[in-house]
């Protein structure tokens with residue numbers, strides 16, 4: 369199957385931060401506004417490829433985070449106003465992205481909502497750190513597609529120089545995916561789906577047909593052409609090892625995939641998070657809010673800092689960055 373290179377513009381984010389972040393390898397990376405975003409760089413002895421990836425805007429703004437945090441705490445606008453002493457109309461405005469909180473009020477809100485203040489503050493002040501992940505011993509293609517007012521991401525992992533790979537999620541439809549398909553990938557070894565929301569699995573059936581895949585892999589519920597993976601299953605496909613991590617919350621059945629290159633030496637991995645968490649926020653708990661938070665915190669706590677995070681929306685990040693800055697990472 370051959371899909372052409374896209375000529376469609378990809379939204380690029382203007383980095384708004386001058387913070388430095390841990391790149392997971394003990395180095396601090398200065399992230400300057402407008403700086404190029406090198407992605408795959410030399411990772412030591414492993415073959416690597418350098419690419420420049422357009423960086424998507426953050427998925428959530430302060431108003432989204434505020435609303436999700438209030439829902440998690442069971443606080444209404446009026447209850448939060450009483451708890452913080454902040455006028456309810458200013459809280460309503462903030463949820464609608466109009467905010468002018470003072471430094472003291474940001475501290476008060478963070479305390480009242482149990483948020484990680486440095487990250488919440490950075491988000492409000494437009495300087496949330498977006499890291500420049502590097503050191504992967506394989507290619508990661510970011511397929512960012514416009515969706516609603518934002519962007520939804522699918523990804524391909526492939527050996528450097530290979531014309532085949534593994535597709536993770538497929539956007540809302542095959543046509544949208546085709547617009548951003550990399551010309552170098554002409555075959556697929558497998559297609560994994562994180563969950564069956566239409567913006568993540570909508571292109572699955574068409575893609576499977578176009579590439580002649582017997583089936584794709586994903587969580588339940590059972591559906592034609594899908595092999596439902598077991599929770600915590602591990603499987604090897606081509607050069608890659610895939611670990612299935614069950615993370616219900618955004619949907620009743622939702623998987624994250626931890627993918628690394630098979631080798632004798634442990635190598636850096638990419639975690640595909642679907643709607644569980646993003647750079648600077650967590651996903652909506654359309655099935656269970658608490659479960660979203662618990663699974664996100666479990667991954668932030670247990671995975672290595674240098675694990676690259678490839679979320680279903682927004683820019684790439686790392687476990688280390690989210691552990692340190694995500695507004696919901698309090699206690700991690």
Ligand SMILES: [Fe+2]
Nearest residue numbers: 565567643680
């Ligand atoms: Fe989504």
